[in-house]
Amino acid sequence: MKYAIVEAGGKQYRAEEGKTLTVDLLPAKVGEAISLDKVLLIVDGDVVKVGSPYVAGASLSTKVVDHIKGNKILIFKYKPKIAYRRRAGHRQQYTRLLVDSILTE
Numbered sequence: 300m301k302y303a304i305v306e307a308g309g310k311q312y313r314a315e316e317g318k319t320l321t322v323d324l325l326p327a328k329v330g331e332a333i334s335l336d337k338v339l340l341i342v343d344g345d346v347v348k349v350g351s352p353y354v355a356g357a358s359l360s361t362k363v364v365d366h367i368k369g370n371k372i373l374i375f376k377y378k379p380k381i382a383y384r385r386r387a388g389h390r391q392q393y394t395r396l397l398v399d400s401i402l403t404e
Contacts, residue, residue, distance in 0.1 A: 300344070303401045305359055306337040314359055314398045324392040327363045333396065335359040341403060348403070356404035361396040368392055 302315045308323040314335075327333055338357040341348040348354050369391040376385040 300342075301401055302342055303338050303357070303359060304340040305335050306339060306353075307335055311339065314401070316398055316401055318398055319364060320361070320396045320398055321367070321393050322396060323394070324366065325363070325394040327394065329363050329365055331363050332399075333361050333363060335361060338401075341401060354403070358402050360399040360402060362399060364395045364397050366392065366394055 300315070302313055305312055305314050308325075310323070312320055312322060314320050325333065336353070336358045338354045338359065339350050339352065341354055341357055348357070350357070371388050371390050374385075374387045374389065377383065
């Protein structure tokens with residue numbers, strides 16, 4: 300099994316070939332190809348390549364599948380003994396990527 304640990308948007312994700320990856324919103328259109336170059340680790344069977352901090356010459360070839368919204372979270376501010384109550388909601392936007400291939404040197 301071949302997989303890689305990649306950094307996107309300041310977060311780390313495990314990516315496998317042929318599977319989807321949900322990352323923070325990227326400024327790309329649906330169907331557009333994106334290359335992720337910040338690969339931290341590549342595992343191919345028994346062969347493990349660890350970068351310091353990134354694996355030299357490694358990248359992920361991905362394609363944008365769609366843009367989605369996450370679950371709604373509620374923010375509620377409250378101060379006791381005074382009439383202060385504030386309620387707001389938030390839905391994070393994500394980009395779903397299909398991992399085509401994990402490229403190495």
